[in-house]
Amino acid sequence: MKQNVAIFIALLVFRMVNAHFVQTFFQPDEYFQALEPAWQIAFGPQSGAWITWEWKEHLRTSVHPYLFAAAYRSMDWLCHILQADDHVRANALxxxxxxxxxxxxxxxxxxxxxxxxxxxxxxxxxxxxxLAVTVCSPWQWHCSVRTFSNSLETSLTAAALYLFPWSMFLEVGDGKEADHRVSPTSLYIALAAAATAFYLRPTNIIIWASISAVIVWRSRSFRKASILAQAAAVAGSSVLAAFAAADWVYYKTWAIPPVRFLYLNLVQDLATFYGQNRIDYYFTEGLPLLLTTALPFALLGLYQSLVAGHSRKSTGQLISFTFGTATVATVLAFSAISHKEVRFIYPLLPILHILAASPLASFFNIDDHNKGRPVILVCGLAANVLIAYYVSQVHQRGVIDVMHYLRHRQESWTEAAAVGELPEAIPANISVGFLMPCHSTPWRSHFVYPEIEAWALTCEPPVNLSAEERLTYLDEADIFYADPVKWLDNNMQDRKVISDGHDTVTRSRLEQLDLGRRKWPHYLVLFEQLTPTLQPLLAETRYKECRRFFNKHWHDDHRRKGDVVVYCMRR
Known part of the structure; x- marks a missing residue:
């Protein structure tokens, strides 16, 4: 027991360090499906959170954001008790x-x-x-501490797999770690965890449908199948009732997000609006990215689990067979879906690490005096460290650094205004415009201050449009990139407002004549790829490049290539 507690504490410290070192951007869902609604829950509708179309369509459950809203409120309360200044509070939040x-x-x-x-x-x-594989996994380092619903889904899946009373259904005793959790209580808790994962990410049902099918087939018992079905119905309905109540509080109306999710993604096929992938994506890209250096061991372990499943030698072998079958079935099922992302199969990673563990332990057996294998081990660990460092400290760092820079600029302006260093005509709050593909940066979770006035290009999907209308549909970001200069002329105030050739009085008069359009912000943020197009236009204005942040060495979206460039408007 003491050893277990010590190991968990060590893992917790390790992951807290991990969370501190991850300073890069991965995908916008980390922020807009979790932290933005959480920010609004914690600090109210006037807090400046960006609530995307998914929440207006009741596509996501509020349960996940409520978790982080509680963290925000608790940290805010602690900062208030400690009388922390704004800078410390912002970092703490x-x-x-x-x-x-x-x-x-x-x-x-x-x-x-x-x-x-x-x-x-x-x-x-x-x-x-x-344990060594999961701790040394570059994917775990990169993704497990990010606030994706997929990350919580994976933790819940692992909890359900651990709590599930395997020996109750697989009936083989082998003298290994005794499964003391064979009571119905353990079964109900396990299935409640699985139901929670399903409510967060409805596609999680594929894993549990596969596991249930194998259990029913291998047990060949109608009684056990009935017990499993009954427990699933009770646990599932309990979770549904509790979470539906939470969503009613958030949405102010009854909503079942998993049903809405399936309707929009399957019936309306909206997921394809965000990209389609080859049918072999998970085999050629997804699993290699998920497993990196553990891939060959996982593939061998998967094969061994399926072969060993034909015998009934031990409960462990039957669990391995169940895991292997669920992995194959889940990857095949996900491969049939047009929109694919590696994090969709993230819940399989604990299973794959467990399957990889046996071949890995055999290959690096300390009793084996093969001198080449320690070299392979060191090279593998070095590769993992390099990958983990690159994805957490280098790749797509600029879009995070620019948010810190802008937040600090707001702090500086506020301090200057407080001591009377800003002219009265200059507002004490900064304004920012992002001329980037939509959701290229975090939002209020990194801005923190609601006083920062910010806008960005949007990419609302074609909800409730016909197939014919979708063929010609363009979101705001698409329209902008088709002709950036034309978009600025049509949507921003007259360029004379920011021209070097006019005094303050003339600019103010011009602004009054153009109130229906967006004001030019104090800061414009864009990717380097756009500078050849906009530099000639901005050269005639009060905008000058003031900061540049390295972002990445490559990107599959040409619009996001290069550094993050900040243009500041001279006062």
Whole structure:
């Protein structure tokens, strides 16, 4: 027991350090499906949070944001008690969600190790190898501490797999780690965790449908199938009732987000608006990205699990067979969906790490005197460290750094206004415009201050449009990139407002004549790719490049290539 507690504490500290070192952008869902609604819940509708179309369509459950809203409110209260200044409070609020996610990530690591103990035995080398694989995984370092619903889904899936009473259904005792949780209570809690994962991400049902099918087939017992179905119905309906009530509080109307999710993504096929991938994507890109250096061991472990499943030698082998079958079925099912992302199969990672553990432990057996294998181990670990460093400290860092820069500029302006260093004609709050593909940066979770006036290009999908209308549909970002100069002329105030050739009085008069359009902000933020197009236009204005942040060495979207460039308007 003490060893288990010590290992969890060590994992928690490790993931807290992990959360601190991740300073890059991955995908916008990390912010707009979690932190923005959480910010609004915590600080109110006037807090400046960006609530995207998904929330207006009741596509997402509020349960996930409520978790981070509680973290925000708790941290805000603590800062108030400690009388922290605005700068410290802003940093503390930025760290609060990552602390929650670090706990979830540490739990995932810990549960992966404990599940491996059920499969291989608590003292087996493969069990220790499973813990080592999850701790050393570049994907885990990169993604587990991010506030994706997929990350929480994976932690919940691991919890459900650990709590599930395998020996109740698979009936083989083998003397390995005893499954003490064979009571119905354990079954109900496991299925409640699975139901929660499904409510967050409805596609999680594929994993549990596969596992249930294997259990029913291998047990060949109508009674056990009935027990499983009854428990699933009770746990599922309880979770549905509780979360539907939470969503009623958030949406002010009854909403079942999983149903809405399936309708919009399957019936209206809106997911394809955000991209389509080849049918082999998960085999050629998804699994390699998820597993990196553990890929060959996972593939071998997957094969061994399927082969060993034909026997009934041990409960562990049957669990492995169930895991292997669920993995194959889930990847095949996801491959049939047009819109693919590697994080969609993230919940399989604990399973894959467990399957990889046995071949890994055998290959690096300390009793094997093969001198080449330690070299392979060191090279593999070095590769993992380099990958983890690059994705957490280098790749797509600029879009995060620019948000910190802008927040600090707001702090500087506020301080200057407080001591009378700003002219009365200059507002004490900054304004920012992002001429980038939509959701290229975080938003209020990183701005923090509601006083910052900001806007960005949008990309609302073609909800409720016919197939013919979708063929010609362009979102705001598409329209902008088709002709950036024309878009600025049509949507922004007259360029004379920002011209070097007019005094303050003339500019003010011109602004009054153009009130129906967007004002030119104090800061314009764009990717380097756009500078050849806009530089000639901005050269005739009071905008000058003032900061530049390295963002990435490459990107599959040409619009996001190059540094993040900031243009500041001279006063």
């Amino acid at each position: 930025g760290a609060a969600p990552r602390l929650i996610q670090a706990f979830c990530a540490a739990s995932m690591d810990y549960l992966t190790w404990r599940i491996a103990g059920k499969v291989y035995g608590a003292r087996h080398a493969a069990t220790r190898a499973a």
